[in-house]
Amino acid sequence: MNLIFPEASPIIGSDEASIGSLEKIYAPITCIDGDHWRANMVSSLNGSIEKNGRSAGLSTHADRKVFSIIRAFSDAVVIGANTAIIEEYTSLPQTPDALMHLRRINTSPQLVVVGRDLNKIRDSKLIESKDQITLVTSNSQKSQCAGLLRTFLVEPQLLLLGEKEPDLNLLRKWLRQNNLIRITLEGGPSFLKLAFSHKLIDEIALTIVPKLEISSHGGFLGLGEQIPGSELELLSILEDHGTLLMRYRVIAS
Numbered sequence: 001m002n003l004i005f006p007e008a009s010p011i012i013g014s015d016e017a018s019i020g021s022l023e024k025i026y027a028p029i030t031c032i033d034g035d036h037w038r039a040n041m042v043s044s045l046n047g048s049i050e051k052n053g054r055s056a057g058l059s060t061h062a063d064r065k066v067f068s069i070i071r072a073f074s075d076a077v078v079i080g081a082n083t084a085i086i087e088e089y090t091s092l093p094q095t096p097d098a099l100m101h102l103r104r105i106n107t108s109p110q111l112v113v114v115g116r117d118l119n120k121i122r123d124s125k126l127i128e129s130k131d132q133i134t135l136v137t138s139n140s141q142k143s144q145c146a147g148l149l150r151t152f153l154v155e156p157q158l159l160l161l162g163e164k165e166p167d168l169n170l171l172r173k174w175l176r177q178n179n180l181i182r183i184t185l186e187g188g189p190s191f192l193k194l195a196f197s198h199k200l201i202d203e204i205a206l207t208i209v210p211k212l213e214i215s216s217h218g219g220f221l222g223l224g225e226q227i228p229g230s231e232l233e234l235l236s237i238l239e240d241h242g243t244l245l246m247r248y249r250v251i252a253s
Helices: 015-025 061-073 081-086 097-102 119-123 139-149 168-177 189-197
Strands: 002-005 036-044 076-080 110-114 134-137 157-160 182-185 203-209 231-240 243-252
Touching (some): 015 061, 036 061, 061 182, 061 203, 061 231, 076 189, 081 110, 081 119, 119 139, 139 157
Parallel strands (some): 036 182, 036 203, 110 134, 134 157
Antiparallel strands (some): 002 231, 231 243
């Protein structure tokens, strides 16, 4: 793995030696508001965010290594319900011992699942989670959620935020109140588009793998054409066997 920007240098290949370099590169940005929201995405060269229906099919060794670093830094992982179902999310694994020093609180991030309609979760891996996850939806879904909660192995925490759809600004407030300030967004495109529209994202970690894939989502990264314009600052570029791993800071929108 090689650092291309801001200054060219090789990163030593052994896991123990590379962790120190990668944690410096991917340390959360200090933000004026006190929290840090990072969108983590992987894409083919033509902008597809999936292979055989899942983003996991695109991931490379370098992407997985950086993914584990970003997860280790995270107080909470926030994800859209559809993506959590497709990618078969359940309990988040405990942070590996080699990365435990990156944790600010707890031994693993809090999983937060956001959706307009959570009923589809009933047949997903999420209900098998051995840890308490947090479900976020709107007040309009209150009557539909009572039975859903009882289907979980461990009853989740339910947040009703917003009237007709989940209010991400209220979610941000709740996360802050619960000392969850290092936030990683793991998709999907509809949820990321909503987060961009609320101007919540401080940083984008984007991996582009050397593949061309058919996409069922419209637009580059599945974000379509209606995403709000933003000005970005390039922070770093890593390269590993054709995989490019980039970090951008969102500086204006």
